[in-house]
Amino acid sequence: xxxxAVIGASLAGLYAARALRSQGFDxxxxxxxxxxxxxxxRPPLSKDFLTGATADQGQLALADAEExxxxxxxxxxxxxxxxxxTGGRTVLLDGGRSLTxxxxxxxxxxxxxxxxxxxxxxxxTLRTLDDAQxxxxxxxxxxxxxxxIGGGFIxxxxxxSCAALGHDVTVVEAAPLPLVPQLGDTMAGICSALHADHGVxxxxxxxxxxxxxxxxxxxxxxxxxxDGRLLPAEVVVIGIGVRPHTAxxxxxxxxxxxxxxxxxxxxxxxxxxxxxGDVARVNGTRAEHWTNATEQAAVAxxxxxxxxxxxxxxxxxxxxxxxxxxxxxxxxRRLPTDTPRLVEGSPDDRSFLACYERxxxxxxxxxxxxxxxxxxxxxxxxxxxxxxxx
Amino acid sequence: xxxxxxxxxxxxxxxxxxxxxxxxxxxxxDGQLYAIDDTCTHQDxxxxxxxxxxxxxxxPLHAASFDLRTGAATCLPxxxxxxxxxxxxxNGMIYVHHAAxxxxxx
Numbered sequence: 403x404x405x406x407a408v409i410g411a412s413l414a415g416l417y418a419a420r421a422l423r424s425q426g427f428d429x430x431x432x433x434x435x436x437x438x439x440x441x442x443x444r445p446p447l448s449k450d451f452l453t454g455a456t457a458d459q460g461q462l463a464l465a466d467a468e469e470x471x472x473x474x475x476x477x478x479x480x481x482x483x484x485x486x487x488t489g490g491r492t493v494l495l496d497g498g499r500s501l502t503x504x505x506x507x508x509x510x511x512x513x514x515x516x517x518x519x520x521x522x523x524x525x526x527t528l529r530t531l532d533d534a535q536x537x538x539x540x541x542x543x544x545x546x547x548x549x550x551i552g553g554g555f556i557x558x559x560x561x562x563s564c565a566a567l568g569h570d571v572t573v574v575e576a577a578p579l580p581l582v583p584q585l586g587d588t589m590a591g592i593c594s595a596l597h598a599d600h601g602v603x604x605x606x607x608x609x610x611x612x613x614x615x616x617x618x619x620x621x622x623x624x625x626x627x628x629d630g631r632l633l634p635a636e637v638v639v640i641g642i643g644v645r646p647h648t649a650x651x652x653x654x655x656x657x658x659x660x661x662x663x664x665x666x667x668x669x670x671x672x673x674x675x676x677x678x679g680d681v682a683r684v685n686g687t688r689a690e691h692w693t694n695a696t697e698q699a700a701v702a703x704x705x706x707x708x709x710x711x712x713x714x715x716x717x718x719x720x721x722x723x724x725x726x727x728x729x730x731x732x733x734x735r736r737l738p739t740d741t742p743r744l745v746e747g748s749p750d751d752r753s754f755l756a757c758y759e760r761x762x763x764x765x766x767x768x769x770x771x772x773x774x775x776x777x778x779x780x781x782x783x784x785x786x787x788x789x790x791x792x
Numbered sequence: 793x794x795x796x797x798x799x800x801x802x803x804x805x806x807x808x809x810x811x812x813x814x815x816x817x818x819x820x821x822d823g824q825l826y827a828i829d830d831t832c833t834h835q836d837x838x839x840x841x842x843x844x845x846x847x848x849x850x851x852p853l854h855a856a857s858f859d860l861r862t863g864a865a866t867c868l869p870x871x872x873x874x875x876x877x878x879x880x881x882x883n884g885m886i887y888v889h890h891a892a893x894x895x896x897x898x
Binding site: 464 | 835837838841842843850853869
């Protein structure tokens with residue numbers, strides 16, 4: 403293989419490029435990113451970057467100048483991929499350009515879901531560095547009323563950051579309780595209680611009808627709920643999930659179903675085309691987690707260079723969230739029927755460790771502010787999941 | 793010189809965080825005492841909560857790893873080293889000598 407293109411210059415794309423080089427690929431490496439920024443870390447965007455605790459965007463960089471030089475890649479930043487030919491060899495780029503290589507890594511990530519209709523000024527999503535900068539600038543001009551639509555992890559982190567900045571915050575969640583799919587009823591209830599601890603209003607079972615806006619700048623003025631209530635707001639943040647960015651692959655012949663369908667080794671049915679990170683549905687599962695993106699990249703690179711699926715990796719799902727000074731960590735695969743059992747600490751103190759159990763076996767572990775025992779149990783779970791030597 | 797705790801309170805394999813600015817983590821690993829800056833250079837996490845294996849400590853958040861002897865980052869996602877600080881034991885008490893203090897004294 404003489405040349406590889408990596409489409410997507412975020413976490414998964416960078417880690418794939420690193421893995422290709424560390425596994426001996428010394429050919430032409432092209433990395434295409436639709437943002438004008440080099441690879442940066444997204445998790446701080448909703449937390450320290452939003453509050454200003456991490457003021458310098460340089461601190462978010464995933465690779466320093468030395469490593470960028472060592473990667474010896476051609477970077478096409480600010481460049482959007484618009485199509486892929488059915489052989490998987492030629493990527494069409496905006497501006498009428500194209501790129502033909504022997505191998506392809508699809509790492510185009512995901513984009514935020516939006517409310518129907520055009521968004522007025524003051525309505526934000528939070529995915530990219532530019533998104534975070536725009537939102538941070540609006541929050542810097544004194545206390546405002548913020549409505550966060552969506553009570554998932556991004557919504558909760560944004561609400562926490564806005565509260566820390568002194569804003570009046572309301573979180574609107576369509577489900578009876580946020581985070582239930584991830585944590586189950588009991589633990590979701592405990593985590594959702596963090597909002598009230600810090601003076602943030604959580605409205606559950608509340609669908610959004612539309613945004614109100616007005617004035618010469620067409621700025622958002624409020625959020626109208628499905629039951630007719632109107633929540634006045636100067637800033638609205640829409641955190642209702644993401645969709646994998648696959649639109650550019652519509653005519654490629656690749657099977658798409660909420661992501662690029664791949665086998666357990668991140669390989670697609672097209673020869674020499676692999677997919678990694680948020681955009682990839684690997685062996686039936688798509689995950690939007692940081693660790694997942696980094697781990698898939700090494701496997702995908704190996705299979706791409708081998709020309710077939712010689713390696714698979716079933717990593718233990720892991721995610722974390724920082725809200726209101728509480729670090730939430732979760733690892734494992736839980737079913738809705740698994741029962742959480744408190745192992746140490748107390749939910750009242752917002753500091754505890756809980757194991758989810760099925761037939762007397764631990765399937766997942768959740769910690770609030772208990773990083774040390776959490777890590778021990780996470781390692782035990784990973785060992786049980788992944789037989790030695792694979 | 794900062795008193796940490798009695799040596800008897802820090803058995804092998806254990807660590808303790810001291811609330812200096814920035815905080816420092818003291819480890820008792822393989823019969824040796826080590827002190828490094830407590831905060832992972834990748835993202836805000838306390839290395840004293842980390843997983844200790846030999847002379848390496850793994851960050852509890854993203855599995856970055858640091859060598860206690862040198863402070864060097866030995867695995868991604870961390871790229872920058874943490875500072876190391878000299879440790880002594882006097883009369884059964886552990887003391888950390890803040891690296892910055894030494895610089896000031898020179």
